[in-house]
Amino acid sequence: xxxxxxxxxxxxxxxxxxxxxxxxxxxxxxxxxxxxxxxxxxxxxxxxxxxxxxxxxxxxxxxxxxxxxxxxxxxxxxxxxxxxxxxxxxxxxxxxxxxxxxxxxxxxxxxxxxxxxxxxxxxxxxxxxxxxxxxxxxxxxxxxxxxxxxxxxxxxxxxxxxxxxxxxxxxxxxxxxxxxxxxxxxxxxxxxxxxxxxxxxxxxxxxxxxxxxxxxxxxxxxxxxxxxxxxxxxxxxxxxxxxxxxxxxxxxxxxxxxxxxxxxxxxxxxxxxxxxxxxxxxxxxxxxxxxxxxxxxxxxxxxxxxxxxxxxxxxxxxxxxxxxxxxxxxxxxxxxxxxxxxxxxxxxxxxxxxxxxxxxxxxxxxxxxxxxxxxxxxxxxxxxxxxxxxxxxxxxxxxxxxxxxxxxxxxxxxxxxxxxxxxxxxxxxxxxxxxxxxxxxxxxxxxxxxxxxxxxxxxxxxxxxxxxxxxxxxxxxxxxxxxxxxxxxxxxxxxxxxxxxxxxxxxxxxxxxxxxxxxxxxxxxxxxxxxxxxxxxxxxxxxxxxxxxxxxxxxxxxxxxxxxxxxxxxxxxxxxxxxxxxxxxxxxxxxxxxxxxxxxxxxxxxxxxxxxxxxxxxxxxxxxxxxxxxxxxxxxxxxxxxxxxxxxxxxxxxxxxxxxxxxxxxxxxxxxxxx
Amino acid sequence: xxxxxxxxxxxxxxxxxxxxxxxxxxxxxxxxxxxxxxxxxxxxxxxxxxxxxxxxxxxxxxxxxxxxxxxxxxxxxxxxxxxxxxxxxxxxxxxxxxxxxxxxxxxxxxxxxxxxxxxxxxxxxxxxxxxxxxxxxxxxxxxxxxxxxxxxxxxxxxxxxxxxxxxxxxxxxxxxxxxxxxxxxxxxxxxxxxxxxxxxxxxxxxxxxxxxxxxxxxxxxxxxxxxxxxxxxxxxxxxxxxxxxxxxxxxxxxxxxxxxxxxxxxxxxxxxxxxxxxxxxxxxxxxxxxxxxxxxxx
Numbered sequence: 001x002x003x004x005x006x007x008x009x010x011x012x013x014x015x016x017x018x019x020x021x022x023x024x025x026x027x028x029x030x031x032x033x034x035x036x037x038x039x040x041x042x043x044x045x046x047x048x049x050x051x052x053x054x055x056x057x058x059x060x061x062x063x064x065x066x067x068x069x070x071x072x073x074x075x076x077x078x079x080x081x082x083x084x085x086x087x088x089x090x091x092x093x094x095x096x097x098x099x100x101x102x103x104x105x106x107x108x109x110x111x112x113x114x115x116x117x118x119x120x121x122x123x124x125x126x127x128x129x130x131x132x133x134x135x136x137x138x139x140x141x142x143x144x145x146x147x148x149x150x151x152x153x154x155x156x157x158x159x160x161x162x163x164x165x166x167x168x169x170x171x172x173x174x175x176x177x178x179x180x181x182x183x184x185x186x187x188x189x190x191x192x193x194x195x196x197x198x199x200x201x202x203x204x205x206x207x208x209x210x211x212x213x214x215x216x217x218x219x220x221x222x223x224x225x226x227x228x229x230x231x232x233x234x235x236x237x238x239x240x241x242x243x244x245x246x247x248x249x250x251x252x253x254x255x256x257x258x259x260x261x262x263x264x265x266x267x268x269x270x271x272x273x274x275x276x277x278x279x280x281x282x283x284x285x286x287x288x289x290x291x292x293x294x295x296x297x298x299x300x301x302x303x304x305x306x307x308x309x310x311x312x313x314x315x316x317x318x319x320x321x322x323x324x325x326x327x328x329x330x331x332x333x334x335x336x337x338x339x340x341x342x343x344x345x346x347x348x349x350x351x352x353x354x355x356x357x358x359x360x361x362x363x364x365x366x367x368x369x370x371x372x373x374x375x376x377x378x379x380x381x382x383x384x385x386x387x388x389x390x391x392x393x394x395x396x397x398x399x400x401x402x403x404x405x406x407x408x409x410x411x412x413x414x415x416x417x418x419x420x421x422x423x424x425x426x427x428x429x430x431x432x433x434x435x436x437x438x439x440x441x442x443x444x445x446x447x448x449x450x451x452x453x454x455x456x457x458x459x460x461x462x463x464x465x466x467x468x469x470x471x472x473x474x475x476x477x478x479x480x481x482x483x484x485x486x487x488x489x490x491x492x493x494x495x496x497x498x499x500x501x502x503x504x505x506x507x508x509x510x511x512x513x514x515x516x517x518x519x520x521x522x523x524x525x526x527x528x529x530x531x532x533x534x535x536x537x538x539x540x541x542x543x544x545x546x547x548x549x550x551x552x553x554x555x556x557x558x559x560x561x562x563x564x565x566x567x568x569x570x571x572x573x574x575x576x577x578x579x580x581x582x583x584x585x586x587x588x589x590x591x592x593x594x595x596x597x598x599x600x601x602x603x604x605x606x607x608x609x610x611x612x613x614x615x616x617x618x619x620x621x622x623x624x625x626x627x628x629x630x631x632x633x634x635x636x637x638x639x640x641x642x643x644x645x646x647x648x649x650x651x652x653x654x655x656x657x658x659x660x661x662x663x664x665x666x667x668x669x670x671x672x673x674x675x
Numbered sequence: 676x677x678x679x680x681x682x683x684x685x686x687x688x689x690x691x692x693x694x695x696x697x698x699x700x701x702x703x704x705x706x707x708x709x710x711x712x713x714x715x716x717x718x719x720x721x722x723x724x725x726x727x728x729x730x731x732x733x734x735x736x737x738x739x740x741x742x743x744x745x746x747x748x749x750x751x752x753x754x755x756x757x758x759x760x761x762x763x764x765x766x767x768x769x770x771x772x773x774x775x776x777x778x779x780x781x782x783x784x785x786x787x788x789x790x791x792x793x794x795x796x797x798x799x800x801x802x803x804x805x806x807x808x809x810x811x812x813x814x815x816x817x818x819x820x821x822x823x824x825x826x827x828x829x830x831x832x833x834x835x836x837x838x839x840x841x842x843x844x845x846x847x848x849x850x851x852x853x854x855x856x857x858x859x860x861x862x863x864x865x866x867x868x869x870x871x872x873x874x875x876x877x878x879x880x881x882x883x884x885x886x887x888x889x890x891x892x893x894x895x896x897x898x899x900x901x902x903x904x905x906x907x908x909x910x911x912x913x914x915x916x917x918x919x920x921x922x923x924x925x926x927x928x929x930x931x932x933x934x935x936x937x938x939x940x941x942x943x944x945x946x947x948x949x950x951x952x953x954x955x956x957x958x959x960x961x962x963x964x965x966x967x968x969x970x971x972x973x
Contacts, residue, residue, distance in 0.1 A: 009774055016760055078758045085723040085752035086775045087744045262726050263686055 010088065010096035011103075019069040024104040027058055032112040036119050043124040044226060048116035049138025051229040053221045059142045060215055062105060063149025064170060070097040071157040075166060077265045084262060094257050098154070105146050106139075113139050130230040141234065144242050145215040149174075151249035152211065158253040158260060159274035161267035169278060173249075177209035180285055187292030188359040191301050195367045197405070197452050197464040208241035218242050268331045276341070279327045280348055287320035287352030301360075309360045316352040324348055369463065370430065371455045378415040380454035381422050382408035383469065383477055385643035387490050390671070393642045409454045409464075411489055418485030425480050426453060429467050448474050449643060474643065478541035487536050493555065493566045494536040496529060504558045509579070511551040511588045512635030513668055514659055518553070518582065528553075531574035532566055543571060546645055548673075549638045550576070550586045567640060590630035594658040596665060597621040598629045601652040629653070633670035647671040676701050677722070677822065677854070682731035684717050684878075691717040693878035694731065699856060699871070701821075704848065706869035707858040713875040715858035719826050722856070723752035735822070748776060751820040755827035757811040765795045765810050769817070776818040787813040791839065805836040812840055816847045825857040829864040841868050862955060894935055895956065896926045898947040912938045916956075927956060 015021060035048045049055065071094075073079045083093050117135040121128045156169035181202060189196050207213045216222065218239070220232045234242075256271050264270035269278070291312035295301055301308040324345050328338045339345065382405050385393045396404040414422055429451070448471040455463040469477075480486050488495035507518040507525060520528065553566040568575055568586070576586045585592070602616040620626055633653050651672040659666050677699040684692040692714045699705045707715045720726045722733060724742040733741045740746065759768055769784045788795045791809050799807060808828055815823055823844075829837045845868070847853050859865050865872055873880055893915070899922045908914060908926070912935060916927035922945075928935050932949060939947050 013771075013774075078754075078756065081720065081723075081725050081752075081754060082758035084725040085747075085750070085754075087747035087750075088775065089744065262720075 007092060007096055010092050011100045014070065014097040014100035015104075017069070020066050020101050020104050023065050023069065024062060024108045027062060028108040028112040031055065031058055032115055035112075035116055039116065039120050039123070043120060043127060045224075047229055048120065049113055049134060050141060050220045050232050051223055052219070053216060055138075055142055056145060056215050056219045056221055059105075059109075059146040060149045060212060063146045063151075064153040066101040066105060067150045067153030067157065068166070070101040071154055072163075073097075074157050074260075074270075075161065075163050075265060077262075080262060080265055091257070101150065102147070105150075106143055109142060109146070110139050126226070127230065134230050137232065141219050144246065145219060148211055148215065148242060148245045151246055151253065155249040155253040155256070158256045159269060159271040161264045161270040165268045169274070172278065172281070174211050176281065176285075178206065178213070181206050181209070184285060184288045184292050185359075187296050188288070188356070191292070191295040191299075192359050192363040193366045194363075195369075195465040195467060197466040198402070199464070200462050204237075208238065211245060214238060214241055214245065275331060276344060279324065279331075279341075280344065280351075282327060283320045283323045283345075283348040284351050284355070286323040287316035287348065288355050290319035291316045291352070291356045305360060305363075309357055312356045312360070313353040316356050317349045320348045320352045321345065367465075368430075369465065370427065371457060371463070375458050376419075376423075376455055377458050378413050378456040379419045379422050380409035380413040380456065381426075381451060381480065382412055382453075383451045383474070384449045386449075386474075386477065386481075387640065388642055389636070389639045390642040390647070390649050391636075405452045409452060412486070413454070413456070413489075414480075414483075414485050416485055418480060418483045418489075421480040421483050421486075422453075425473075425477055426451075426467065428476060429469065429473050432470070432473060451477075481541035482539075484537070487539065491536050491539075491567070492564055493529060494533045496533075506556040506558070508554045508556070509551060509584050510554060510637075511585075512637045513588075513590065513593055513657055513666070514661070515554075516584070518584070520582065524582070528575070528578055531578050532568075532572070535572035535575050539569075539572075541644070544569070544641055544644045547571065547641075548634055548645055549640060551584075551588075552637075590633050590635075590655055590657070590668070590670070591627070593630075594660065595626050595630050596656040596658055598626055598633070598656075599654045600629065601654075603650045603652065605650070629672075630655070632672045634673055636669045636671055639671055646674060648674050676734075676736060677856070678732075678734040678737075679718075679722070680732045680734070682718065682721060682733065683729050684714075684721060684726060685729050690878045692721070692728075692875075695875070695878075695880045696731075697873055697880065699854060701854050702848065702852040703870040704844070704855040704857065704868055706865035706872035707856065707875060708860070708862060708865060708872050709858075709875035710860055712877075713860075714878040715860075715875055716826050717878075718875065719752070719824050719856065719858055723750060723824050725752070748778075749821040751776070751815040751818050751823050753811055753815050753823065753825045753828055755830055757807065759799045759807075759811075762798050762800065764798055765793060765814070768799065768810075768814060769795075772814055772818055776820060778819040779814075780817045780819060783817040784813060787817065787843070805832050808832060809836065809840060809843075812843055816843060816853075819851075821852070821854060823853060823855045825855065827859055828857065829859060830861075837864070844868070866953075866955070892931065893927060893929050893952065893957070894932055895950050895952045896928060896935065896939060896947060897950050898924050898926065898939060898942075899945040900924060900942065901945055904942065908938070908942055911941065927952070 031054065032048075035046070035052075038046045039048065073083060073093075084090060113135045117131050121131045127134070152173045153166075153170050156173060157166045160166040160169055185202065189199070189202075207217050218234055218241075220229055220234075223229050223232060256274070260270050269275035294312060294315050295308070300311060324341075325338045328340065384396050384405075388396070392404060447468040449469050450466055451469050452464065452466045455465075457463065481490075505525075507520055507528070509516045509518055547569050549567045550570045551568050553568065555564045555566065556562070557564075568579070570576065570586065580586060598620045600618045600620065602618070603613070604616065605613045620629060633655060634647055639647055649671060653670040653672065655668045655670055657666050657668060658664075677697075679695060679697045679699075682692055682695045683690070695714070695718060697705075707718065709715050717726065721728050722741070724747055732739070735741045735746050735749065738746050760771070763771075765784065765788055769779065769781055773779045773781060785795060788810075791813065793802075793806060793810055793813075799810060802810060812825075812828065815825075829840065832840070844853075844855055848855065857865065857869070862872075903919075903924055905914075905917060905924075909917075912926075913929040914926055915929055916925075918925045926939075936947070936949075
């Protein structure tokens with residue numbers, strides 16, 4: 001029976017090369033020194049444990065490096081012969097090394113966490129309250145992250161017989177799902193699913209199946225508020241995912257190490273099951289990738305779905321065969337028979353073909369989805385370009401504008417009359433368009449803009465779709481816009497029920513050039529809000545056509561410091577009258593100010609082949625020139641309806657205005673009105 | 676005593692060791708002879724517990740599980756190119772082996788190192804091939820295990836170092852009942868030290884046991900004839916090998932010595948006498964008819 005002393009002796013033996021100790025202790029010494037330096041400068045946004053992306057990445061790297069250092073003997077036949085010829089169990093050598101690597105990491109991490117915690121406690125009173133809990137949680141969380149990568153690398157080494165294949169399998173385990181989801185599935189989804197915006201399940205899979213993303217999420221690196229970070233507890237779902245990433249590789253390498261044959265060292269794969277699995281994954285993914293790549297490059301799905309399906313299946317099958325044969329050649333099977341695994345080859349081909357066809361077959365179901373009445377809880381709608389300035393519109397039209405749509409989907413979420421109107425509008429939209437055959441977003445000439453919808457289902461599920469919106473459909477959106485629910489989201493002040501809540505808040509009038517604090521009593525503030533609400537109630541989307549705001553009132557909360565905007569249009573009769581009575585000049589513009597100069601950037605686009613665009617910059621400082629321009633220019637701040645009330649976006653101007661009350665020069669960015 | 680019974684090992688579709696059965700008595704030096712790829716190293720690695728056999732059994736002192744730790748403590752495996760830790764010296768390796776083989780005699784390591792002029796504190800990586808082999812042999816012998824398994828330990832060494840190493844082994848065998856199994860692809864490395872030799876060929880065993888004993892009815896006769904009639908002799912006796920060198924004719928003949936000498940007397944020799952067979956000649960005669968090319972191991 002193995003004694004503890006005997007096992008401890010082998011743990012000491014495992015440290016003979018000192019690589020693990022050197023790597024682990026030096027990494028944490030450097031990390032600790034740098035973190036303490038940063039903490040001495042800033043304790044508000046510097047986190048030594050939870051919330052630290054650097055530590056998360058260090059733990060991941062250490063997991064891989066230490067695993068390779070500890071289990072490298074499994075890839076060296078000479079060393080393995082030496083160890084296995086000694087009177088010691090193979091399992092003792094393996095597990096003593098496993099614990100040796102883990103101990104070095106845990107001890108060095110714990111020491112650094114304790115030192116940093118003590119240091120921050122001496123300079124940060126807020127942290128002191130959370131010091132113990134934060135430090136312990138950090139040690140546990142980052143040990144779990146380390147173990148994830150430690151186990152991934154360990155399983156790769158145990159199932160492989162060569163260094164390069166072990167490195168390759170480690171890379172596959174870490175990056176496979178990320179590449180599969182983002183590179184392969186997304187290519188099919190974007191090509192086939194015309195109404196695709198995002199699929200929450202895939203977004204979650206993209207985190208839980210990707211160890212690097214999961215480690216970031218699990219260690220709270222997506223949090224920014226200090227209070228949240230100090231009191232952070234990992235989400236159970238992500239905790240379970242981390243546990244699986246720990247446990248599954250652990251079970252595999254524990255089993256594989258028992259069954260692994262010594263003579264397998266030097267082969268590409270030491271465990272036949274691993275060889276088959278990797279062969280399948282690579283062939284299957286390569287086949288799907290080839291199909292997806294073909295779709296992205298040729299857009300054949302826009303011509304004929306049947307033809308597309310046949311071509312993608314054929315390309316997938318050919319690629320599967322090619323990659324399978326290449327793999328067989330690389331693994332150097334002794335018989336040199338490339339087609340030795342015919343059933344597996346057939347499985348790879350069939351899986352790849354089914355995978356490709358599944359996307360194609362599911363596309364109509366996906367695109368024609370519309371929730372049943374009883375299953376829909378709320379609905380979020382974001383129409384690109386509505387209640388939106390031009391720069392935001394351009395950003396949102398491009399791929400990188402998802403965060404704008406996500407924010408607007410939260411803002412414009414309806415549950416009552418707005419939801420009913422939105423449902424009707426979407427159904428009309430779906431009827432008028434052959435969903436699945438049109439090109440989303442602004443790719444189609446018929447498409448005016450696009451709308452993104454989030455169906456919040458009973459039970460908490462969310463389904464997102466993007467629909468192309470024609471000019472007629474955009475105008476028809478007024479049925480939604482004109483509902484009180486929509487207006488309460490677009491004009492938040494109109495949704496305030498108890499106007500007395502605003503009593504202590506500061507009201508500031510802005511005409512886009514200068515600001516003026518409004519001296520209003522509590523009752524006057526309440527009256528202003530009431531009148532504004534009445535104006536909003538009467539507002540129709542059609543009224544906005546060609547209209548620009550006269551100004552805006554900013555309401556600054558004395559409690560939270562947050563600012564709420566009240567956009568004032570000239571046709572807001574009651575509000576404008578009230579403001580006029582309280583000394584606010586509603587119809588002021590640049591022409592009412594002493595404009596010193598105007599710099600105009602005129603962006604010229606290429607209009608004919610062989611010509612190139614450019615920018616003409618002109619500076620006007622003569623009175624006559626300024627007078628020509630100041631009536632045309634509108635502060636960019638008031639470009640709030642780029643589709644309903646567009647401006648001339650080819651002209652970017654900067655006006656220098658002499659602000660007489662403060663005797664200062666202020667610069668105002670403007671666009672020109674359309675001629 | 677080591678008893679190997681029907682031992683088999685396959686590497687995928689290659690049969691490296693094919694139903695090999697050998698018995699190694701205690702206190703002898705047993706040679707495993709064979710060309711490269713014959714299966715010698717595989718057999719030794721299985722014996723040392725490095726590889727697991729696909730079939731057959733290995734009994735060490737009648738113990739069924741030869742990979743059991745108590746059983747393995749009786750073994751020291753010495754490969755052709757021994758592994759040592761980077762920058763490790765003889766002293767450091769001795770201390771490591773002491774943890775594995777508690778009976779290892781550190782003083783003996785010091786004594787033998789001194790006798791062989793090996794610096795005990797010098798890193799092994801600075802040693803020549805022969806010095807490394809000597810260093811590990813003295814570590815192996817100092818570990819006081821009952822069995823020593825050596826794989827090609829004399830390969831590539833100059834005759835002086837080979838002789839030194841053989842003497843070390845002989846001396847240790849004399850002092851205690853050490854059993855040595857040594858594999859080589861050259862008969863000359865083994866002929867003057869091994870009591871028993873087994874020949875491995877393509878994973879199978881061609882012959883094993885005490886060869887000289889098996890060659891009792893084979894005799895080597897040196898003769899001088901005035902007019903020799905070899906055909907007459909070949910018809911009369913079971914002549915296995917005949918070589919003429921000037922006046923001398925050397926014959927290897929199967930049969931009883933008296934019958935052979937009478938037969939030669941009928942050919943009217945000027946001179947005739949029996950001389951001892953070399954191990955090579957013994958091999959050649961024993962292996963005759965098996966189809967094995969003995970020249971490969973000479």
